[in-house]
Amino acid sequence: MRHPSLLPLMIIILLCYIHSTVSGSSNHLIQQTCKNCSETDPNINYKFCITSFKSDPRSHCVKNLTELGLLSIKLIRCNVSDTRIHIKKLLKKDKLDPFIKECLDDCLEVYSDAITSLREAIKDYKAKRYADSNVKLSSVIDACTTCEDGFTQKNGVVSPLTKRNNDTFQLSAIALSIINMLNEDKLKDTF
Numbered sequence: 791m792r793h794p795s796l797l798p799l800m801i802i803i804l805l806c807y808i809h810s811t812v813s814g815s816s817n818h819l820i821q822q823t824c825k826n827c828s829e830t831d832p833n834i835n836y837k838f839c840i841t842s843f844k845s846d847p848r849s850h851c852v853k854n855l856t857e858l859g860l861l862s863i864k865l866i867r868c869n870v871s872d873t874r875i876h877i878k879k880l881l882k883k884d885k886l887d888p889f890i891k892e893c894l895d896d897c898l899e900v901y902s903d904a905i906t907s908l909r910e911a912i913k914d915y916k917a918k919r920y921a922d923s924n925v926k927l928s929s930v931i932d933a934c935t936t937c938e939d940g941f942t943q944k945n946g947v948v949s950p951l952t953k954r955n956n957d958t959f960q961l962s963a964i965a966l967s968i969i970n971m972l973n974e975d976k977l978k979d980t981f
């Protein structure tokens with residue numbers, strides 16, 4: 791065993807997996823939530839929502855909407871980190887068109903800010919400051935639209951980041967949608 795430290799984690803995931811396969815509870819929660827999200831927000835595709843959650847083994851362990859919401863923000867963070875690395879790689883290419891380079895520089899900047907926003911969004915979310923978390927996640931939506939829009943400023947240019955921008959956009963919309971559901975519950979409790 792070369793990575794003994796991974797063993798406990800693997801066992802937990804396996805146990806969760808067995809548990810969820812037997813009870814099907816996390817499955818049901820994900821389906822219900824994705825159904826709600828896609829019905830209330832036309833930007834969210836039901837299949838995309840399901841696939842995104844299922845692609846993460848931690849989704850087998852989620853017990854309620856609060857935990858699913860946190861997972862959705864973590865999925866955005868993974869996406870954004872990966873996209874930053876990808877943009878840096880694209881910027882290293884030889885003979886980069888100056889316009890494309892400018893766009894990629896802008897994208898790198900907004901996505902770097904998005905990492906900070908996501909860190910804060912997670913902190914706010916955990917403290918149940920849902921309105922604050924909402925603001926920070928909205929800025930992530932702005933980041934991917936700003937990045938994508940940059941490329942459209944010149945005719946004939948194709949954005950190399952369309953799929954990634956779209957993925958981040960949809961994931962953020964899912965997280966915002968879940969926050970809205972939680973906020974409604976919270977308001978109901980208060981009044």
Ligand SMILES: *[C@@H]1O[C@H](CO)[C@@H](O)[C@H](O)[C@H]1NC(C)=O
Nearest residue numbers: 819822823824825826855971
């Ligand atoms: C989905 O929406 C319905 C009605 O809007 C609500 O009753 C239900 O609790 C929601 N489901 C989830 C998982 O939030």
Ligand SMILES: *[C@@H]1O[C@H](CO)[C@@H](O)[C@H](O)[C@H]1NC(C)=O
Nearest residue numbers: 841842845868869872873957
């Ligand atoms: C971003 O998230 C989506 C949905 O989970 C996934 O399909 C896609 O592969 C992710 N992209 C990257 C670069 O991680």
Ligand SMILES: *[C@@H]1O[C@H](CO)[C@@H](O)[C@H](O)[C@H]1NC(C)=O
Nearest residue numbers: 853854855856857858972975
């Ligand atoms: C979900 O479970 C966590 C504990 O695991 C709890 O703190 C949280 O309030 C629960 N959320 C809902 C909506 O019941």
Ligand SMILES: *[C@@H]1O[C@H](CO)[C@@H](O)[C@H](O)[C@H]1NC(C)=O
Nearest residue numbers: 833835953955956957959960
């Ligand atoms: C993202 O892509 C999907 C299909 O791949 C499309 O239906 C959707 O309109 C796109 N969303 C945005 C905001 O571009």
